[in-house]
Each structure stands twice: as C-alpha cells, then as structure tokens.
Amino acid sequence: MATPIERPLYPVKESASQTAGPYVHIGLTPNFCGITGVYDTDLGATMVTDQTKGERITLEGRVFDGGGYLLTDALVEIWQADADGIYHQTAESDFSGWGRAPAHAETGIFRFETVKPGRVAFPDGRMQAPHINVWIAARGINLGLNTRIYFDDEAEANAADPVLGRIEHRDRVTTLIARRDGNSYIHDIHLQGPQETVFFDI
Amino acid sequence: MKSNRPPIANFFPRDRSWHPKAYTPDYKTSILRSPSRALVAFGNSVSETSGPAFGHEIIGPLDNDLILNFAQPGMSAIGERIMVQGRVLDERGQPVPGVLIEFWQANAGGRYRHKKDGYLAPLDPNFGGCGRTLSGDDGAYAFRTVRPGPYPWPNGPNEWRPAHIHFSVFGHGFAQRLITQMYFEGDPLISRCPIVRTINDDRAVGQLTARLDMEASAPMDALTYRFDIVLRGSRSTLFENRMEGN
Numbered sequence: 001m002a003t004p005i006e007r008p009l010y011p012v013k014e015s016a017s018q019t020a021g022p023y024v025h026i027g028l029t030p031n032f033c034g035i036t037g038v039y040d041t042d043l044g045a046t047m048v049t050d051q052t053k054g055e056r057i058t059l060e061g062r063v064f065d066g067g068g069y070l071l072t073d074a075l076v077e078i079w080q081a082d083a084d085g086i087y088h089q090t091a092e093s094d095f096s097g098w099g100r101a102p103a104h105a106e107t108g109i110f111r112f113e114t115v116k117p118g119r120v121a122f123p124d125g126r127m128q129a130p131h132i133n134v135w136i137a138a139r140g141i142n143l144g145l146n147t148r149i150y151f152d153d154e155a156e157a158n159a160a161d162p163v164l165g166r167i168e169h170r171d172r173v174t175t176l177i178a179r180r181d182g183n184s185y186i187h188d189i190h191l192q193g194p195q196e197t198v199f200f201d202i
Numbered sequence: 203m204k205s206n207r208p209p210i211a212n213f214f215p216r217d218r219s220w221h222p223k224a225y226t227p228d229y230k231t232s233i234l235r236s237p238s239r240a241l242v243a244f245g246n247s248v249s250e251t252s253g254p255a256f257g258h259e260i261i262g263p264l265d266n267d268l269i270l271n272f273a274q275p276g277m278s279a280i281g282e283r284i285m286v287q288g289r290v291l292d293e294r295g296q297p298v299p300g301v302l303i304e305f306w307q308a309n310a311g312g313r314y315r316h317k318k319d320g321y322l323a324p325l326d327p328n329f330g331g332c333g334r335t336l337s338g339d340d341g342a343y344a345f346r347t348v349r350p351g352p353y354p355w356p357n358g359p360n361e362w363r364p365a366h367i368h369f370s371v372f373g374h375g376f377a378q379r380l381i382t383q384m385y386f387e388g389d390p391l392i393s394r395c396p397i398v399r400t401i402n403d404d405r406a407v408g409q410l411t412a413r414l415d416m417e418a419s420a421p422m423d424a425l426t427y428r429f430d431i432v433l434r435g436s437r438s439t440l441f442e443n444r445m446e447g448n
Binding site for chain 1: 213216223242244245247256264294302304332374379403406409410430433435
C-alpha cells in the first residue's frame with residue numbers, strides 16, 4: 001500500500017514579505033522624494049474633496065523605534081470608513097477612505113487630512129468604536145505592521161469596542177488612542193519598548 | 203461597491219512562520235524596529251476585509267515602462283532591457299483582478315535615485331526607478347524596465363544586495379496588503395543576503411525568485427522574467443454565502 005503523499009490542501013502560499021527598504025518613497029511617493037514627471041500626484045496624498053461629508057480632522061503623529069529614535073523613513077497608510085460608517089471600495093467616490101503619508105524627512109511627522117469615521121459593525125453585530133486602520137512599512141520592518149487608531153473623545157464607544165476588548169494587558173489600550181487637540185488628533189506609534197503600540201495579527 | 207454589512211469572507215490567517223519574523227538580528231535595522239510584544243489576534247471585520255479600489259484613470263500610458271517613463275524625449279534608460287510578467291493570485295490559485303501593483307528599483311548600476319543613496323555608481327539621467335500597473339481580469343500584469351544592478355549596503359563590512367525589484371501590492375482587503383521583493387534566478391548573491399535570509403523557508407525564497415521565460419522574451423529586444431505574486435486567500439462563511447464557497 002502506498003504511503004500517503006504530503007500534499008498541501010491549497011496550491012500556493014502567500015508570497016513572503018520583504019522589507020520595504022530605505023527607498024520605499026521612490027516607489028510609493030515619488031513626487032515627495034523628488035522624482036517628478038512620472039506621476040501627476042502621489043497616490044493617497046488627498047483623501048477628501050469639497051463634497052466629502054463629515055467632520056474634517058487632521059491626524060498626525062510620529063513613529064519611534066525601540067531606542068526611542070524617530071523614524072524619518074517610515075511610510076504610513078490608513079484605511080477608514082466615512083462619517084456614516086461606510087467603507088468605499090470604489091474608485092469613484094467623494095471619499096476614498098485610503099491615505100498614504102511618508103514620514104517627514106526631518107520631523108518624522110506623518111499627516112492625513114481626513115474625516116472622522118463613523119462606527120462599523122463587528123461580525124457578531126456589536127458596533128466597533130470609530131477607528132482608523134493603519135499599516136506601517138519601513139526599512140527594518142520585515143512584514144508590514146497593522147495597528148488601529150481610536151479617539152480619546154469616544155471613551156464610551158472605546159470601552160465597548162470588541163477589538164480593544166481583546167487586549168489582555170489593559171494598560172496597553174492607551175497605545176491605540178489618539179489625543180484630540182483642536183481639530184487635530186495626535187498619535188505617536190512606538191515599534192518597540194515600554195510604550196510599544198499594540199499591533200494586530202489580522 | 204459600498205459596504206457596511208458584516209463581512210462574508212475572512213482571509214486565511216497569515217502563516218507567520220513562512221513570512222520573516224520581525225526580529226532578525228542579522229538584518230541589523232530590524233533589531234530596534236521589531237515589536238517584542240505578542241501581536242493581538244482577532245477575526246476579520248469589514249475593516250480588514252474591505253480595501254481601497256484603484257481605477258484605470260490613475261494609470262498613465264508609460265507608468266509600466268521604466269525604460270521610458272523618466273527619460274527625456276528620444277532617450278531611454280541604460281541597462282539590460284527586460285520585461286517582468288506574471289499574475290496576481292490568491293492562495294486558492296484564483297486570479298486577483300484589478301489590484302494596484304507598484305514597483306521600484308535601483309538603476310542598472312545599482313544606484314537609487316534618492317538623496318540618501320551615495321553609492322559610487324552613477325545616476326542614469328533617463329531612469330527614475332518607479333512604475334505601477336493594475337492586474338487584468340485574469341490577474342495578469344506586465345511591465346518593462348532595465349535589470350537593476352546589485353549594490354553594497356552597510357549592514358556588514360562587505361554585504362551586497364542581490365539584484366531585486368521592490369513590489370507593493372494591494373488585494374481586495376486591507377489585510378492583504380503586502381510589500382515584497384523580486385529576485386532573479388541564478389543570482390549568487392541571493393543566498394548570501396541577510397534580508398533574503400530573514401525568510402526561513404527556501405521554498406518561500408524560491409517563490410520570490412523570478413524565472414527567465416525565453417518563450418515570452420522579445421527577440422532582439424528584451425528578456426522576460428516571470429514572477430507570480432500570491433495574496434492571502436479567503437473563505438466564505440457557510441450559510442451566509444454559498445454552500446460551495448467562493
């Protein structure tokens with residue numbers, strides 16, 4: 001009788017990730033790093049139009065490494081629902097929901113001009129607190145990091161949020177909550193160390 | 203398509219033993235840039251299964267031609283002319299149509315057009331180093347470029363990156379977002395590279411190594427390298443969707 005052959009159930013595996021490297025901006029925000037004339041604009045630089053509904057907010061922050069050093073070569077992307085809690089998975093919309101921002105070469109600040117998102121449902125029907133999904137790529141990051149940004153003026157919704165509820169060490173929840181300052185929300189991300197941001201395996 | 207309903211499809215979990223670990227000290231920059239706390243896992247919600255869409259209107263006629271897209275009129279980039287062709291698939295082997303693929307690379311001498319790259323090799327005035335395209339209905343994509351040169355980098359006293367092209371790929375959900383690198387078959391620097399070696403499984407490295415495709419090459423013009431990109435697969439929720447899955 002033949003021995004069973006090890007045969008994977010699915011034909012292929014996901015391509016393994018590799019770091020974005022130090023020159024990620026050449027590919028993803030070429031105008032930002034001085035390569036002009038190839039694309040009219042950098043994708044994801046503008047998220048809202050005059051027609052976009054909802055409260056305009058600025059979201060800005062910095063990314064730090066485990067030594068407390070500022071990353072000036074990070075790339076941050078966000079994906080969010082609109083003010084009514086709807087994700088726009090279409091290229092034709094007054095609000096794309098997707099933004100891409102390079103860290104500033106000196107200050108390390110990333111900045112998005114967007115709207116405050118509405119609430120969306122979790123699969124079990126509970127409502128999630130307003131949040132922005134974040135993905136970070138940079139030299140030294142082997143696989144893009146997923147995190148979220150919540151809002152400090154949504155304490156009640158945050159307290160009932162099913163994802164925040166999954167965080168075992170409760171003192172770490174604050175690493176996901178942006179601080180309101182006027183029309184801006186300020187949110188720093190720490191890749192490692194005592195203030196390490198919660199990252200997700202989604 | 204707008205969507206505020208609960209998701210009907212979850213992605214296969216990422217196999218984090220197949221991907222590089224975050225902390226890979228032979229690649230020195232990862233030492234301080236790797237989370238040390240456990241990742242928090244949760245099942246996909248619409249925040250993860252949805253993702254941005256990109257239309258053809260953003261793609262210019264030369265966006266997938268790095269030989270011409272930065273060149274002065276009548277000029278072209280210097281180097282070995284190549285085409286890269288492949289498909290974007292998911293883990294079921296199904297094509298993933300209509301997704302944005304962006305790529306960037308060094309020039310034929312191994313120099314990036316970036317103020318932080320001080321390598322001795324000269325810039326090519328006719329080469330910018332970026333391109334993009336959308337996958338077709340069958341998941342296929344293609345672009346033309348010059349083969350990038352290998353180059354030294356300061357991770358160790360004499361370390362060289364194999365020739366490579368960086369790829370950024372969107373899927374249909376934000377949780378499929380992926381950045382990787384494509385290598386060229388036969389390059390003796392692949393197995394020596396600390397960044398390649400962040401990957402523990404030779405099969406995973408093989409999957410990132412493009413193969414020469416003589417049949418698809420253009421005689422007297424350009425060689426073709428074939429490189430398929432695989433994104434996370436997804437499963438249907440039984441009863442919510444179709445019994446046979448999707």
